[in-house]
Structure formats: C-alpha cells, structure tokens
Amino acid sequence: MIYLAPFTYPFIIGAAFMFLIVVWKYAMWFIDLPKEDVQKIKKGIFSKATLYSVWEIFRESLLHVRIFKRSLPLGYMHCSLALGWFMLIVVGWIETIVYLGNSFVPLYGHVFFRFFAAPVLTEHFWILDFLMDFFLLIVLSGVFLAWIKRFSSRLVGIRRTTKHVLTDRLAMSFLWFVFPLRLLSETVTASIYGGGGFLTGSLGELFAAFLPSQLLSSLLMPFWWCYSISLGGFFCFMPFSRYMHIFTEIPLILLRNWTLRPTLDEKSYDKFEIQACSRCGICIDECQLQKVLGIENVQSVYFLRDKRYHMLRLATAQNCLMCGRCQQVCPVGINLNTLRLSTRAIMRNIPSEQRYNYFNGIDRSCGEGRVGYFAGCMTHLTPKIKISMEKIFKAAGEDVWYADSEGSVCCGRPLMLSGETDAARKMIKFNEELFRKHKITTLVTSCPICFRVFTEQYNLEGITVLHHTQYIASILRSGRIALSPEECSYVYHDPCELGRGCGVYDEPREVISRAANLMECSQNREHALCCGGSLSNFVIDDFQQQKIASSVVEHLLLSGAERIATACPLCRKTLSRATERRVMDIAEIVSERLT
Amino acid sequence: MAVKNFGFSISRPRTIDMDKNNLRKSNEILRELPELQACIGCGSCTASCSAGLLTQFNFRKMHTLVRRGEYEGVYKELSKCMLCGKCRMVCPRNINTRKVVLLIKRTLGDF
Ligand code: SF4
Ligand code: SF4
Numbered sequence: 001m002i003y004l005a006p007f008t009y010p011f012i013i014g015a016a017f018m019f020l021i022v023v024w025k026y027a028m029w030f031i032d033l034p035k036e037d038v039q040k041i042k043k044g045i046f047s048k049a050t051l052y053s054v055w056e057i058f059r060e061s062l063l064h065v066r067i068f069k070r071s072l073p074l075g076y077m078h079c080s081l082a083l084g085w086f087m088l089i090v091v092g093w094i095e096t097i098v099y100l101g102n103s104f105v106p107l108y109g110h111v112f113f114r115f116f117a118a119p120v121l122t123e124h125f126w127i128l129d130f131l132m133d134f135f136l137l138i139v140l141s142g143v144f145l146a147w148i149k150r151f152s153s154r155l156v157g158i159r160r161t162t163k164h165v166l167t168d169r170l171a172m173s174f175l176w177f178v179f180p181l182r183l184l185s186e187t188v189t190a191s192i193y194g195g196g197g198f199l200t201g202s203l204g205e206l207f208a209a210f211l212p213s214q215l216l217s218s219l220l221m222p223f224w225w226c227y228s229i230s231l232g233g234f235f236c237f238m239p240f241s242r243y244m245h246i247f248t249e250i251p252l253i254l255l256r257n258w259t260l261r262p263t264l265d266e267k268s269y270d271k272f273e274i275q276a277c278s279r280c281g282i283c284i285d286e287c288q289l290q291k292v293l294g295i296e297n298v299q300s301v302y303f304l305r306d307k308r309y310h311m312l313r314l315a316t317a318q319n320c321l322m323c324g325r326c327q328q329v330c331p332v333g334i335n336l337n338t339l340r341l342s343t344r345a346i347m348r349n350i351p352s353e354q355r356y357n358y359f360n361g362i363d364r365s366c367g368e369g370r371v372g373y374f375a376g377c378m379t380h381l382t383p384k385i386k387i388s389m390e391k392i393f394k395a396a397g398e399d400v401w402y403a404d405s406e407g408s409v410c411c412g413r414p415l416m417l418s419g420e421t422d423a424a425r426k427m428i429k430f431n432e433e434l435f436r437k438h439k440i441t442t443l444v445t446s447c448p449i450c451f452r453v454f455t456e457q458y459n460l461e462g463i464t465v466l467h468h469t470q471y472i473a474s475i476l477r478s479g480r481i482a483l484s485p486e487e488c489s490y491v492y493h494d495p496c497e498l499g500r501g502c503g504v505y506d507e508p509r510e511v512i513s514r515a516a517n518l519m520e521c522s523q524n525r526e527h528a529l530c531c532g533g534s535l536s537n538f539v540i541d542d543f544q545q546q547k548i549a550s551s552v553v554e555h556l557l558l559s560g561a562e563r564i565a566t567a568c569p570l571c572r573k574t575l576s577r578a579t580e581r582r583v584m585d586i587a588e589i590v591s592e593r594l595t
Numbered sequence: 596m597a598v599k600n601f602g603f604s605i606s607r608p609r610t611i612d613m614d615k616n617n618l619r620k621s622n623e624i625l626r627e628l629p630e631l632q633a634c635i636g637c638g639s640c641t642a643s644c645s646a647g648l649l650t651q652f653n654f655r656k657m658h659t660l661v662r663r664g665e666y667e668g669v670y671k672e673l674s675k676c677m678l679c680g681k682c683r684m685v686c687p688r689n690i691n692t693r694k695v696v697l698l699i700k701r702t703l704g705d706f
C-alpha cells in the first residue's frame with residue numbers, strides 16, 4: 001500500500017507540532033523541579049505507587065469515575081470522549097495489524113486507514129468494522145452532549161459551565177468537528193468502495209442509493225481534507241488550551257502518587273496541577289461566592305485559568321474564602337487552596353528583616369502545667385469560650401499553662417492567608433519557642449485557624465496538639481468530667497478549617513451528643529458550608545459575609561434543631577450575627593452541663 | 596531665668612493643614628475602599644488590637660492620619676499589624692479593616 005496523500009499534511013503538521021510543544025513543556029517542568037521532588041521521584045518510581053498509578057490513570061483519565069460520581073451525564077460525556085477516542089486508536093492499530101500483518105504503517109496510515117485501505121481490501125472482518133463504528137458512535141454521543149452542555153449545562157447535571165478563553169474556543173471548535181467529519185469521510189468512502197460497519201457501512205449504502213456516484217466521488221477528497229484539517233487544527237491549539245489536561249493528568253497522577261505536593265512556595269510541580277485542570281466547571285457550583293453572592297470569575301477554575309495565562313489579578317487571587325469546598329469535589333484532585341496561597345505569596349510577600357522585632361522577650365503567659373492552652377485572637381473576642389474552657393479545665397483538675405491570657409503573638413495563619421509567608425514564619429518561630437520554653441506536652445487551642453497552622457506549619461515535636469473538642473472528648477471518655485444532658489437539640493456546623501482543613505469531624509459530634517441531642521443538616525462534614533466570615537477573603541465586605549452567613553443559618557435550621565453548635569470562635573461570631581437563635585461553641589455547651 | 600521643670604510640657608502642635616497636604620494617595624485609597632469613609636473614629640479597632648496590646652501601635656490613628664494626608668512612618672507602623680482580624684470583628688461600621696491595612700501599605704509603600 002502506498003501512503004501518500006496531500007490531505008494528510010495538516011494532520012501530520014498538527015500532530016508533530018503538538019508533540020514537540022508538549023514534550024518541550026514537560027521537559028522544562030521536570031528540569032525545574034526542586035531537589036527534594038527529584039528525590040521523591042527516584043524513590044517512588046520503582047515502587048508499588050507506580051503500579052497503582054497505572055490503575056488510577058485508567059480509572060480517572062479514561063473512565064472518569066470521579067466525574068461519574070458527581071453527575072451521570074457529565075461523567076458519560078467525559079468518559080465517552082476519552083475512552084471512545086482511546087479505543088478508536090487501539091482498535092485502529094489492531095485493525096492495521098490484522099489486515100496488513102507486521103508491515104510498516106506510518107502514523108497517518110493508521111489514522112486514515114479507511115481511506116488507504118478501502119480501495120484495495122477484498123475481505124473484511126466484521127468484528128473490527130463493528131468495533132470501529134461502535135466506538136465512533138460513542139465518541140459522537142459525547143460530542144453531542146458537549147454541544148448540549150454549551151447550550152444548557154443543567155441538562156448534564158451542573159448549573160454553570162466555564163467561560164473559556166480564545167485558544168480554548170478555537171481548539172474546542174476544531175474538536176467538535178473532528179468526529180462528525182470522520183463519520184462523513186468514512187461514510188462516503190464506504191458508499192464508493194463498500195465495507196464499513198453498522199454505522200458507516202449502512203449510511204454508505206444509503207448514500208449510494210440516493211446520491212449520484214459522481215457527486216459522491218467528488219465529495220470524497222474534500223471530506224478527508226476537512227477531517228485532516230480539523231484534527232491538525234485541534235492539535236495545534238491543544239497545548240495552549242484546556243485540552244492540555246488530556247495528557248497532563250497522566251504525569252500528575254504519577255507524581256502525586258510519588259508523594260509530590262504543592263507547597264506554600266511556588267514550584268515547578270504546580271504547573272502539572274494547573275494544566276491538569278480540564279475546566280470541567282464542577283468547582284463553580286460548589287462555591288458559595290457564586291451561589292449566594294453571584295460573584296463570577298474568581299472560582300478555582302478561573303483562578304487556575306488566569307494564572308496559567310499570566311492574567312491573574314490580585315483581586316481575583318484574594319477573592320476566595322479558602323473554604324476548600326471546590327478542592328473537595330475537584331475530580332482531578334488539584335490542591336486548589338495551596339496553589340492559591342503560594343500565588344498570593346508571590347503577589348504580596350514583602351520580606352523585611354526588621355518586621356516584628358517587637359516580639360523579642362514577650363511572654364504574657366500565666367499558670368503552670370504540662371497542658372498549654374492557646375485561646376487564639378478570635379477566642380479573645382468571644383470570651384465566653386475562654387471562660388468555659390477555664391471552667392472545664394478546673395472541673396477536670398488539669399494544671400494548665402495559659403499561653404496567651406494577657407495578649408499574644410498571633411498564630412500566623414491569618415497573615416499567611418494574605419500571602420505574607422515570610423513574616424508569618426517569624427510568628428511561627430516565636431510561638432514555637434514560647435511553647436518549648438514552658439515545656440508543655442499537650443497544646444489545646446480553641447481556634448481551628450490556630451489548630452490548622454499548629455498541625456501543618458509548626459514544628460512541635462513532642463507536643464500533642466489538640467483542638468478543644470478533641471480534648472473535651474478525651475476527658476469525657478476517661479471520665480474526668482461528667483455531663484448532665486439537656487433536652488435541647490443542636491445542629492452542628494463544621495468549621496472549614498477544622499473539618500475539611502484538619503479532618504476533625506467526629507469528636508465535636510461525640511461531645512454534643514453527650515450533652516444534648518445532636519441533629520444533622522444535609523450539607524455536613526466534608527460538604528459543610530462556610531460561614532462566610534473567613535479570614536482568607538480580602539475582597540467581600542461585611543454585608544456580603546452576612547448574606548452568606550444567613551444562607552448557612554437557613555440551611556442549618558432545616559435540620560429542625562433549636563440551636564446551632566459550632567467549634568470555632570469566628571464561625572460562632574459570624575453565624576450569631578445572622579440569626580436570633582442561640583449559636584454556641586461546644587465548650588460553652590459543655591461548661592453549662594458540667595455536673 | 597530657668598524654666599521650672601514640672602515633668603510635663605506643652606504638647607507639640609498637632610494641627611493638620613489639609614490644604615498643604617497632598618491628598619492624592621489618600622483619595623486613591625478611599626476610592627478603592629469607600630467604606631473607610633464611614634469610620635466614626637470610635638477606636639474599637641485600636642482597643643481590640645493584638646499588636647496594640649504588645650506595642651504602642653494605634654490602628655485608628657494610622658488610618659485616620661492617612662485619610663488626612665499624613666503618610667510619614669505609617670508603612671512602618673502598619674507593619675506591626677499581625678492581620679489577625681480582631682479589629683474587623685469589632686468595628687461598628689463594618690469596615691473591612693484587614694483590607695485597609697493591606698491597601699494602605701500597598702498604596703503608600705515604604706515612606
Ligand atoms: S479545578 Fe477541578 S473542578 Fe475546577 S474546573 Fe478544574 S478540574 Fe474541574
Ligand atoms: S475555596 Fe471556597 S470560596 Fe474559594 S473558590 Fe473554592 S469554593 Fe470558592
């Protein structure tokens with residue numbers, strides 16, 4: 001067989017261009033990886049993690065199981081396009097081998113096999129024809145769904161679909177035409193030479209029956225040309241569009257299983273995460289800024305998009321509650337909050353040697369004990385929580401060192417959230433030294449914001465860090481305090497930092513159910529709503545915060561509970577501004593029911 | 596004749612001549628964050644301030660001075676702020692005080 005046809009050139013050029021760009025991009029990103037990451041790759045490459053990754057790549061890059069879990073039609077759309085196309089390639093290879101044996105076939109010979117083979121083949125394997133047509137039909141159904149999604153995203157199970165940039169639109173337009181054109185080209189070929197499966201074959205017979213053969217042969221080349229051009233066009237724009245995710249998800253899954261993670265300092269690995277985003281738009285629906293306030297263009301998908309194309313504005317980067325709801329549902333598993341933090345750090349970080357020199361020698365702690373209590377700035381503004389904790393410590397007979405009873409250096413997380421990582425590290429260092437100096441073995445805090453930074457960023461070897469709900473749960477279990485339950489029902493609001501941030505879901509519930517009746521709302525635990533008062537958002541004003549809080553209160557009270565319980569001073573304050581009902585911290589509930 | 600030292604003296608004149616001051620930066624800040632104009636100078640922010648508890652840092656004074664066009668030393672003072680957010684929670688005028696801190700620092704730069 002002779003594989004020479006000018007119509008293949010657009011495809012060849014496009015494919016070569018895409019290949020070069022993609023390889024070049026990945027090479028650059030790999031070269032820039034920091035040393036620790038390279039070490040991790042070396043350690044992981046010959047381990048079980050790699051085998052597992054192959055399975056995960058199959059499951060997520062082809063089947064898209066996580067998107068299926070989210071919405072059936074959306075999952076089908078992604079799966080049919082990815083798996084269908086992949087199978088067309090695989091069966092296409094098998095087809096050439098079956099028909100031609102081991103003889104050499106160039107890449108475009110595989111892609112345009114029907115064109116080259118139809119005139120010369122005499123016998124047909126119906127199963128291969130059937131499979132090729134079957135997978136083509138699958139892909140076409142996916143393309144059809146993609147069209148529908150553009151017109152009405154609700155039909156495929158999401159409320160909003162992503163707004164795209166120019167390269168996306170170009171690549172997408174080409175992609176939309178690739179498979180319909182393939183169908184037409186193969187149909188016309190089949191109408192002239194016969195062959196084809198249940199789809200192209202029968203359509204071909206139909207064409208042959210109703211259209212003059214002269215017309216058909218004059219259409220043959222233009223269709224193959226258009227098919228080749230649409231493929232080539234798609235490949236040309238692909239590395240600069242969101243479709244880069246098709247390939248990037250593969251190295252990302254490998255690297256992630258080799259334990260690479262984004263950090264507060266931007267690094268080359270981030271690029272894999274950023275470009276693995278398919279802009280599926282699943283994260284948009286989760287965002288309360290969108291749902292409650294109608295703010296568009298700041299959600300994670302837009303943040304990643306703007307960052308990738310170097311058009312990110314400070315106002316976009318800073319308009320986020322860092323609630324982590326989007327991260328929870330992202331099917332690619334991108335570390336969206338960390339990426340936003342490291343980006344804020346580049347945009348804002350102003351190192352200064354002298355900053356916070358006034359920390360020197362500050363120690364406003366009091367008391368003596370192996371257990372340290374760090375109330376946190378926010379708790380100082382909700383003194384009831386602090387007083388309740390003091391009462392609980394006393395009831396348990398605990399000797400407590402109060403780290404910040406007369407003022408303190410902040411834990412550092414609020415500053416870190418603004419992007420000033422270097423300055424925040426000074427606070428971290430100061431507090432670490434303070435805790436060490438007083439030789440505590442357990443550190444209890446009432447504020448989930450402090451709790452998160454203590455566990456994630458502090459080096460507190462030898463000190464057990466507990467949120468007060470965990471501490472209370474443990475002294476309840478060991479019988480050091482006892483409660484007389486009250487006849488009142490509470491719905492528990494999971495604070496973002498404690499729940500999604502630190503994975504503490506059970507202890508707060510355990511404590512409440514020992515003190516009163518615990519009720520649940522539908523969006524709880526990993527899917528809990530953010531109270532709106534988050535320190536991470538520097539853009540929305542107080543009224544917008546309160547609007548979010550009102551919507552959260554409304555949802556919480558749907559559970560039928562009389563009161564709201566939470567475990568964060570900031571949530572408590574924010575929610576209580578939005579309702580007449582009592583909003584209480586778990587420490588308050590417990591201290592009222594102490595026997 | 597030597598002046599007797601009573602242990603205190605007449606305080607420095609604190610008149611601010613708004614006609615002389617260059618209000619360009621101040622206007623820029625107020626344009627970006629108009630809600631700051633709603634400040635009633637109650638001082639709750641200063642009273643609750645974590646940094647104010649440890650130093651002489653006075654947040655109300657700082658943003659008031661800036662609005663009056665007095666920028667000297669403000670950047671350095673504001674660098675004492677730990678961005679803890681207590682002031683925002685107590686402000687009766689619902690001013691996004693953490694944004695005030697960031698915005699002033701960004702607009703003024705190191706004076
Ligand atoms: S960030 Fe995740 S959920 Fe959002 S568009 Fe990208 S892949 Fe989808
Ligand atoms: S972290 Fe929360 S506020 Fe930020 S983009 Fe995600 S869902 Fe929206």
Ligand code: SF4
Binds near residue numbers: 634638639692
């Ligand atoms: S608390 Fe608010 S209103 Fe009062 S001085 Fe501070 S900024 Fe102004």
Ligand code: SF4
Binds near residue numbers: 647676678683
């Ligand atoms: S955010 Fe800054 S100004 Fe406000 S209370 Fe905290 S330290 Fe003081």
